[in-house]
Amino acid sequence: MVLMESVLSPKKRRTQEERSTETKKRLLEATIDCLNELGFNKTGTVEIARRAGVSRGALVHHFPSKxxxxxxxxxxxxxxxxxxxxxxxxxxxxxxxxxxxxxxxxxxxxxxxxxxxxxxxxxxxxxxxxxxxxxxxxxxxxxxxxxxxxxxxxxxxxxxxxxxxxxxxxxxxxxxxxxxxxxxxxxxxxxxxxxxxxxxxxxxxxxxxxxxx
Structure with missing residues (x-):
């Protein structure tokens, strides 16, 4: 019965705020990695978005500029x-x-x-x-x-x-x-x-x- 309930129970979906917070964290962590590996001048938003696994549009939505x-x-x-x-x-x-x-x-x-x-x-x-x-x-x-x-x-x-x-x-x-x-x-x-x-x-x-x- 417990197994059946766990299968049938829908997985709790994250709220928009939770998803937004997670996206920001991934972008910030990716920025740290880029600064460490590439230096300030070579750190760009395109590479940061790629490492964070988000679109360029998502990055700009949270952070309009570098x-x-x-x-x-x-x-x-x-x-x-x-x-x-x-x-x-x-x-x-x-x-x-x-x-x-x-x-x-x-x-x-x-x-x-x-x-x-x-x-x-x-x-x-x-x-x-x-x-x-x-x-x-x-x-x-x-x-x-x-x-x-x-x-x-x-x-x-x-x-x-x-x-x-x-x-x-x-x-x-x-x-x-x-x-x-x-x-x-x-x-x-x-x-x-x-x-x-x-x-x-x-x-x-x-x-x-x-x-x-």
């Missing part, structure tokens, strides 16, 4: 990595993750993922594209503001000043981004791991000294 698609991709990717950092911080706050492991997690789950190269492509393009820069700058500022909030939240009542906490996290992000860019020319994991280990020691020392003062 500019709109790039901006949406930046927001999509940066929102996703914000959640990654938040999850790592919550795990650390719960005592399941050390500060060293937290830094490793940011490196592996934010800067070594496929979207990191796409981010570099978008930021470099924004240097000479004032319209794109005007859109990306406030989004990037929000991203860093979220980072600072997450980081500070889990060092609350630690005895370390908020200013020192913010500075250490900002330095961590800048170091990791610089390493990501350098990997384009020097892709040697062991080389960057040495920097990470040294930076962990520096942070630990700074935190200890701050608590003593």
């Amino acid at each position: 500019h709109d698609l790039i901006v949406a991709t930046a927001e999509y990717h940066w929102n996703r990595i914000t959640e990654e950092v938040r999850n790592l911080a919550m795990t650390m706050h719960g005592g399941q993750l050390s500060l060293d492991a937290f830094i490793d997690g940011i490196w592996n789950k934010v800067f070594l993922i496929r979207g990191s190269s796409a981010t570099i492509e978008m930021i470099i393009a924004a240097r000479t594209d004032s319209k794109l820069r005007r859109e990306l700058v406030p989004m990037l500022n929000r991203l860093y503001s979220n980072y600072d909030e997450i980081w500070s939240q889990f060092f609350h009542n630690s005895g370390v000043s908020p200013e020192r906490i913010e500075m250490l996290f900002d330095l961590t992000i800048e170091l990791l981004r610089g390493m990501t860019l350098q990997r384009v020319l020097k892709d040697e994991p062991e080389y960057y791991q040495k920097f990470l280990e040294s930076w962990k020691t520096i942070i630990a020392t700074c935190l200890i000294e701050e608590k003593k003062s």
Whole structure:
């Protein structure tokens, strides 16, 4: 009887909103892939639509121009990595993750993922594209503001000043981004791991000294 009911019961159809959301996600993921593999200049809407498996008309319906698609991709990717950092911080706050492991997690789950190269492509393009820069700058500022909030939240009542906490996290992000860019020319994991280990020691020392003062 159960088998018969499952056969006869029609499969629930997705709503228009669900289909639209899925199409947008496929387009955004395809844009990330194109930016990673082709670079900003060679990334075009025709290739993005092909990789996403949708028509050019469907792409234009959701994103009228390449500019709109790039901006949406930046927001999509940066929102996703914000959640990654938040999850790592919550795990650390719960005592399941050390500060060293937290830094490793940011490196592996934010800067070594496929979207990191796409981010570099978008930021470099924004240097000479004032319209794109005007859109990306406030989004990037929000991203860093979220980072600072997450980081500070889990060092609350630690005895370390908020200013020192913010500075250490900002330095961590800048170091990791610089390493990501350098990997384009020097892709040697062991080389960057040495920097990470040294930076962990520096942070630990700074935190200890701050608590003593």
